[in-house]
Amino acid sequence: MEATVTRYHHGDLRAALVEASFGLIAECGLQRFSVAEVARRAGVSSAAPYRHFPDRAHLLGAVSAVAARDLRTEIEGAADDAGGDPKARLAAAAGAYVQCVGVTGAGMSVIFAAELYEIADDKRRDETRALMTTLLDLAWAATDAGTHADAVRLMEATLAIAHGYATLYREGFFAARDRALDEIADRAVEAAAALLD
The missing domain is CATH 1.10.10.60 (Homeodomain-like)
Incomplete structure (x- = not known):
């Protein structure tokens, strides 16, 4: 390419x-x-x-901040498009993640890159916190009055599904079957919905 x-x-x-x-x-x-x-x-x-x-990590930090902001925007839009059902809204977040990361490659591995932990960067911290708050709020609403710990686990499981599908897509796992990104995103939504049921 x-x-x-x-x-x-x-x-x-x-x-x-x-x-x-x-x-x-x-x-x-x-x-x-x-x-x-x-x-x-x-x-x-x-x-x-x-x-x-000043170095690679600071440039990557700026990319991380933009990636977190853009991903949050996509997730919020997908959740809104999914309607009022809290479980459908959280499942839609998985599809938005796959769509966004499938195009940009900048998912959680970039947003939370280990080399960024040593860098003081308020912009990155604020954007990352806003992204995680959005995801946690969606998970909290989908827990049916569960605990905070339940919401965190649900958020983690949804992210694991989304990141897994996005990674498989980016690494060519689906290439043999010539799957479009939209189809893979739909599969992530279905998997997240199954988890929530």
Whole structure:
């Protein structure tokens, strides 16, 4: 697959680097993520990113914040589209996760990358907290008056289903059957709904 290069033209270099980062993660995954490759894709020198980010982890932190924000927006939209049934709303979150991560590659493994724990980043922390609050609120509503611990376990199980389907999709597990992302997202919703029943 040919890499898509995002060319930077005297606009917002920081935003261009984050955008190029998403392209790299979508194509190559987190393990092959490098500042030099992001710079190449953005069409800038390998030194240019360091004007905004002191190192790889800080650039990845900015990507993590945007990924958490965008994922939360997609989950909220899917839950709203699912209607008023709390279990359907939580199951819809699994499908939204698969859709979003299937395209961007930036799921929980990017949002909660181990190398980010040492970095103080209020923006990333706030976006991540908002995402997890949204998921926990959906799970809490679906527990039928369960405990907080029940809601946490339900949220974890729903995320495990969603992340599992997204990972299998991104790693080509479904390629032999030529499954579309929409179909895989629907399967995640069905699996989450079965869990909730």
